[in-house]
Structures are given as C-alpha cells and as structure tokens.
Amino acid sequence: MKFVVKSKKVLTGGALKNASVLIDNGKIADVFEYEKKTDWITEDFGELILMPGLTDTHVHINEPGRTDWEGFETATKAAVAGGITMLVDMPLNSSPVTTTSDSFDQKIQSAENKLYADSGFYGGLIPGNAEKLEPLIKRGVLGLKAFMIDSGIDEFPFVNENDLRRALSSSALRNAPELPLLVHAETDCGFIRPDKYSPNSFRSFLDTRPAEWEHEAVKFLIKLCREFRHHIHIVHLSSAGSLEMIREAKKEGLPLTVETCPHYLYFSSEDIPDNDTRFKCTPPIRDSINREKLWEAVIDGTIDFIVSDHSPCDPGLKYMTEGNFEKAWGGIAGLQFSLPVFLTAAKERRISVEKVSELMSRRTAEFLGLGNKKGKIEKGFDADIVVFDPDKKFTVEDKNIFHRHKTTPYSGRDLFGVTETVYLRGKKVFDKGKIVSAAVGEIVLKNKFY
Numbered sequence: 117m118k119f120v121v122k123s124k125k126v127l128t129g130g131a132l133k134n135a136s137v138l139i140d141n142g143k144i145a146d147v148f149e150y151e152k153k154t155d156w157i158t159e160d161f162g163e164l165i166l167m168p169g170l171t172d173t174h175v176h177i178n179e180p181g182r183t184d185w186e187g188f189e190t191a192t193k194a195a196v197a198g199g200i201t202m203l204v205d206m207p208l209n210s211s212p213v214t215t216t217s218d219s220f221d222q223k224i225q226s227a228e229n230k231l232y233a234d235s236g237f238y239g240g241l242i243p244g245n246a247e248k249l250e251p252l253i254k255r256g257v258l259g260l261k262a263f264m265i266d267s268g269i270d271e272f273p274f275v276n277e278n279d280l281r282r283a284l285s286s287s288a289l290r291n292a293p294e295l296p297l298l299v300h301a302e303t304d305c306g307f308i309r310p311d312k313y314s315p316n317s318f319r320s321f322l323d324t325r326p327a328e329w330e331h332e333a334v335k336f337l338i339k340l341c342r343e344f345r346h347h348i349h350i351v352h353l354s355s356a357g358s359l360e361m362i363r364e365a366k367k368e369g370l371p372l373t374v375e376t377c378p379h380y381l382y383f384s385s386e387d388i389p390d391n392d393t394r395f396k397c398t399p400p401i402r403d404s405i406n407r408e409k410l411w412e413a414v415i416d417g418t419i420d421f422i423v424s425d426h427s428p429c430d431p432g433l434k435y436m437t438e439g440n441f442e443k444a445w446g447g448i449a450g451l452q453f454s455l456p457v458f459l460t461a462a463k464e465r466r467i468s469v470e471k472v473s474e475l476m477s478r479r480t481a482e483f484l485g486l487g488n489k490k491g492k493i494e495k496g497f498d499a500d501i502v503v504f505d506p507d508k509k510f511t512v513e514d515k516n517i518f519h520r521h522k523t524t525p526y527s528g529r530d531l532f533g534v535t536e537t538v539y540l541r542g543k544k545v546f547d548k549g550k551i552v553s554a555a556v557g558e559i560v561l562k563n564k565f566y
C-alpha cells in the first residue's frame with residue numbers, strides 16, 4: 117500500500133526541507149515537493165520534524181537467560197518509543213552468552229515474534245573461541261565483541277593480547293575485514309586505594325577505574341589495528357585522554373572507529389551524589405573538563421557516533437538502599453532516552469538536529485554496513501521514519517518508561533525532544549506515547565547483505 121507522509125521539516129539530503137515522502141511496501145519510493153498534490157493517502161505533520169529512525173549499535177537485552185533484567189519485548193518497545201528503529205544486541209549478558217553458533221541459534225529463537233524494532237546481534241570473542249568464530253560469523257552476526265577487562269559476567273571472560281591476535285589472524289576474520297571487532301577498552305593496571313576510600317563514594321569508585329586503564333587499552337588497540345588492518349571499534353569511550361592517540365590513528369588512515377554514550381556527555385562526576393548507584397557504569401562518568409573534551413571530539417568527528425550502551429539489571433543488583441558502588445551492577449539503563457538526553461545536551465552547545473541525526477542514525481547504520489538501507493530519508497531506503505518535536509520538553513517519569521525496570525539516572529530529568537510517531541519499514545509502530553502495532557521488527561543478519 118502506498119501512502120505519503122509530509123512536513124515542513126523533512127530531514128533529507130543532510131538538511132531540513134519542505135518535503136513529501138512516498139512510502140511503498142516498507143520502502144521510501146520517492147521524496148518530492150511538499151506542495152505537490154497526489155491521490156495517495158497523505159498525513160501532514162506540519163512543523164514537526166520527519167527524520168530517519170535511529171540505529172543504536174550497543175544494547176544489552178539480556179534475553180535469553182536474564183529476562184528478569186530486560187528482554188526483547190520491553191527493550192524494543194522502549195527503543196521505538198525513543199525513535200530507535202534498529203538496534204544491535206550485545207553477546208552478553210544473556211545466558212547463554214552468544215559465543216557459539218548454538219547460542220546464536222538460541223538467541224534467534226528467543227527473539228522471534230518479540231521485536232518491535234529491527235534487531236541484529238553481535239557474537240562474542242572470549243579466550244579459546246578464536247578458532248571457532250567462522251560458524252558464528254556465517255550465522256550473520258553484525259560484529260564481534262570482546263572485553264579487555266572483567267565483564268561482570270563469569271561466562272564472558274576477558275581476552276588477553278594473544279587471544280586478540282589469534283582472532284585477528286584467523287581465517288574467519290581475515291575473510292571478513294569489514295566485520296567490526298568491538299572492544300571494551302580498559303586494561304587493569306592496578307590503582308592506589310585512597311586513604312578515604314568508601315564504597316558509597318562516587319569519588320572513590322572513580323579512583324578504582326583510572327583513566328590510564330583506558331589509555332593503555334586504546335594504545336594497544338591502535339597498535340593491533342595498524343598490525344592487522346582490521347576494523348577495530350572502541351566502545352563507550354569515556355576518557356578524553358585517549359583522544360589525541362585516536363586522532364593520530366585516524367590521520368594515519370587506520371580502520372578505527374569510536375563511540376561514546378549520552379551519559380558521558382550529559383552528566384559529570386561533580387554532579388553525581390554519593391550512594392546513587394544508578395550512575396555506576398564502566399568506564400565511569402568522569403569530570404566536566406573531560407566531558408567538554410569529549411564534546412569537541414564529537415563535533416570534530418574523532419568520535420564517530422553516539423549509542424546508548426543500555427545495560428539494565430534487576431534493580432536489587434544496583435544495591436540502591438546500601439548505596440554500594442562496589443557491589444552494584446555496572447550499567448546504565450537509558451535506551452529510550454538516548455535521543456532526548458543527547459539532544460538536550462547538544463542544544464546547550466548549539467549543535468543542530470541534523471548533526472544529532474547524523475551521529476545517531478546515518479553513521480551507526482553505516483558502521484553496520486547498512487548505509488544504503490537505513491539512516492537516511494532517501495529513495496530506496498527503509499521507511500524508518502521518526503516524527504519528532506525537538507523543542508518540546510518532557511519529564512522522565514516511571515509511567516512513560518518502557519524498559520522492564522524503571523531504575524535510571526534520568527528519572528525526574530526534564531529533557532527536550534519528544535518522539536510523536538514512529539514508522540518501521542512503513543508500519544506505524546508508535547504513536548502519541550503508545551505502541552500501536554504487533555511485533556513487526558525483523559531480525560537483521562549480515563549475510564543477507566553480502
């Protein structure tokens with residue numbers, strides 16, 4: 117069925133324009149003048165922005181096995197409520213972790229008929245599976261993920277230099293140079309416990325995850341990238357101290373990409389109260405001087421894109437009543453609010469909606485190799501369209517949270533940017549605060565595109 121959506125502000129060709137978008141069978145069939153009269157059913161959104169659906173390449177859904185933490189249904193509903201039409205699920209913290217082809221098959225089975233956003237999956241690289249990656253890659257994972265430090269999940273141990281080298285020199289990866297290897301870049305180099313250490317103090321928690329741990333890991337990953345010329349991706353960069361190295365590596369032309377997350381750009385350590393473990397994530401949220409340097413890197417392109425790293429858990433595991441940062445699960449729940457949080461902070465720095473969209477839609481889709489399918493409102497692309505009001509404010513309240521659990525450091529915050537309506541491949545899935553379709557999200561596998 118063909119129909120038209122139009123507005124005075126359609127984000128197409130990198131700018132906001134008066135335009136009409138013809139949707140046919142889930143695809144964008146044409147983009148033409150706003151005024152042009154047609155016989156197709158037309159919905160006019162007036163002054164609201166029509167922008168491409170977001171692709172969030174870093175989400176922990178935790179199903180199967182830890183659905184008491186999140187789950188496909190709740191996570192993908194939260195995603196579309198936040199303008200995200202495509203996401204990629206991390207190979208942990210589900211049980212089993214996605215490190216074998218069998219566990220990948222279980223993952224697919226458990227996701228079927230529960231998806232409200234299109235979803236892809238990463239495979240996990242752990243010690244001992246470097247030679248067994250081929251079947252996992254053939255299943256269609258969109259990348260591989262590894263940790264250089266304790267992941268918090270026993271079944272997902274971290275890799276050492278040899279494990280990474282073994283994986284990068286394996287025929288499976290050499291035959292797939294475009295498949296990104298995503299790495300949690302922190303190396304445990306030890307730290308000096310301060311005299312006034314307290315498990316309830318955010319300051320003390322920061323001291324246990326020094327920025328140098330990130331710098332060491334990033335330095336090593338750049339070296340690997342130079343040696344193997346394989347696409348290496350640094351997830352959730354938190355320390356601005358690594359930026360110079362990354363700038364140099366990019367100038368050198370190494371296939372290196374970097375992401376950061378809204379929480380590192382919105383919060384700063386000075387503002388985080390002691391005992392409030394909702395703010396615990398690793399690497400940690402650092403000070404405001406660091407944050408402003410991250411913003412410079414977002415603007416100059418050193419940081420390639422912005423993703424949520426949504427990593428919720430059972431609220432009990434946050435040890436909120438004890439306020440214990442040592443025991444609390446390290447992960448921030450923020451999938452649904454990724455866009456408004458980033459937009460709110462971007463507005464303060466006079467960054468345009470066009471740039472926000474580029475960082476959360478186009479570049480993330482390109483990262484996955486989906487750059488000619490998702491991330492733009494252009495002829496031939498999937499009709500993933502978000503009707504968005506960037507100037508409307510809302511308050512984060514439990515009643516508007518779609519995540520399984522309402523625990524999030526964004527509670528009570530006033531944010532700019534309301535997602536009014538979302539089309540996923542031409543189907544209206546979200547409208548005026550409600551999910552309005554069945555679970556029509558599709559599983560996106562790499563091999564379908566190669």
Ligand SMILES: [Zn+2]
Pocket residue numbers: 174176206425427
């Ligand atoms: Zn993560």
